[in-house]
Amino acid sequence: MSYAVETKKRKFDRILEALTDSAASPAGSPSRSSLISHNNTSTPSLTQDTASDSSKRRRIAPTTTATNPAASSSNDLTGHYLPSSRPAFLQRLETYRYVTKWHVPSTDPINAAAWAKRGWICVDTDTVACGACKERLYVDLSVDNEALRAKKQEGEAVNDEDAAEDDEDDFAISSEVYDNIVRRYQSMIVSAHAESCLWRKRGCDPSIQRIEGLLNTHLTLSGLRSRYDSLMSHPEEIPLVESLPTTTLVDPDELDQFQSNTGETTNINALRLAICGWERKTEDVIECRHCFRSLGLWLYRGDAPAISKLDAVENHLEYCPWRLAEAQDTEIQRPHGSRSTEEVVSHKERVPGWVLVYLAIAKNNRQRRPRPPASVTASEPASTKGSDESITSQQREKKMKDLLKRMKEIKKPFNVKGLLKRKEKAKT
Ligand SMILES: [Zn+2]
Ligand SMILES: [Zn+2]
Structure with missing residues (x-):
């Protein structure tokens, strides 16, 4: 076999392999x-x-x-x-x-x-x-x-x-x-x-079915980055991706501050896919490791694509925990929607996997942001003056203990008997 024929054959084998793999059909019909x-x-x-x-x-x-x-x-x-x-x-x-x-x-x-x-x-x-x-x-x-x-x-x-x-x-x-x-x-x-x-x-x-570790910000972000990197190994293959659904928990602006491993400008389409759990399977196919759906990216590419935008949430199978809150079965404490102090009742909510990744990004953004100086000065007088209105019973108990300790220390020099004894000892 000549060299050229051999390489052609190898190329053909590779294509076949990729096709059967991506069509996920062991018995052929790789349409x-x-x-x-x-x-x-x-x-x-x-x-x-x-x-x-x-x-x-x-x-x-x-x-x-x-x-x-x-x-x-x-x-x-x-x-x-x-x-x-x-x-x-x-x-x-x-x-x-x-x-x-x-x-x-x-x-x-x-x-x-x-x-x-x-x-x-x-x-x-x-x-x-x-x-x-x-x-x-x-x-x-x-x-x-x-x-x-x-x-x-x-x-x-x-x-x-x-x-x-x-x-x-x-x-x-x-x-x-x-x-x-x-x-x-x-x-x-x-x-x-x-x-x-x-x-x-x-x-x-x-x-x-729960995707583990999504309440741990560090784990979640490292998983997100590795999915993002896998997708970005072929950035030219990344299709247009629909914006993520907006809920009261989700603010799309947070995504602008996402930092990738490389530090380069974020590819928003790849990021949306990675948030929703997609990772690269082969050059042209992405997959979900929790519902095992594979998507051929060629459907979303070109001048007249078969589908103009990829929906990163809806493309998971119905029972996938990336999409279905019941399958993820993870409750989060919803931040109080209104600022009114009367609404102290905690509100718990089950959310799908992609929302948890999203919240991890938002949390990380908050931690990286410098603290607004106003809040620091506002809290300081309260602690020095010791206005007791807002402190909890635990804090109050600690304060009492500290106070008693200090009083004991203050009393020490006035322990007259002890002083006298010490004086007598000094005389002898
Ligand atoms: Zn059985
Ligand atoms: Zn899925």
Whole structure:
């Protein structure tokens, strides 16, 4: 083989590798559109989309080519009963990442996170298995035609005239059938385990999805910087990113003061992505390590991009803790909105992961800012004068102790007996 041919072949292999990797499809079909198919199935509600999708879906015989990628790694935790282990949970969840293999919408109550929380891993097309009891289950959400016809016949006696109404009925019936199927699988998440399987007795805590360390400013910022740096390894690939949603907790101006590792001017698009948990997977693909969504950046680039701006929050799957406050399950003390002193009642709120990163940036900004001199002078007279109005009982107690100590010290010289004794000693 000539040198030129060889390099061409290597190049081709690399492209193939990147494609299969980014499309996250072990069995091929590396079409770029497959990457966004997850997005399509993740419409916010269980409406026409999901129902018609599932009715269109054929019953696919499980193929034998697909294998579980985690099974080959040496520190594979998917086969063990480890309900409290976050790494084990994430390993199980990752098995559902292939959009060609797992078709259950992330909006459904029987989404990948629900199965993974009860020990299931995805081992084949819409097939889950338990590593502990080895049970297997094929999740078939196609609304069965016969079930549909039977349902329809029930209703036929009432209304059989209008064709347009028939269509509406069809839809209502099929979504009802779909809901029933979902409910059945919901109970099977527990009951499909073997009688003796520990996963049957207890699954993961609801907080298992939490991204750890986001209340620690230092940890959060170092994680943010490393994601930012990974994204900025190819700054030319970074697409336009939508502004982060503004809430009472979020002030976009804070982002201007973010300091990157290099000290260069911040790329606001990369920063928004990094705040929302995205990091680089390959040159052209970014991913989330908590819902395992991958995004091909080519969709957002060029003169006429397929999508003009990337939404860094909405592109996470519905159950992702970067996006969903319930999944992150972390409460923060909301700063008192109004300055009125009457509102002392603490207000706690659960927030998603990206808001916690955002708050860490804001906190760090505050700490770096020089203290306004006005507040220093204002607090000084209070401490010297000792106006007791604002001090707490703890402070008051300490003050009393200090005062008593000082009084004892003052008393010492006036201890007459002691003085006399000392004088007598001096005489002898
Ligand atoms: Zn089991
Ligand atoms: Zn995510």
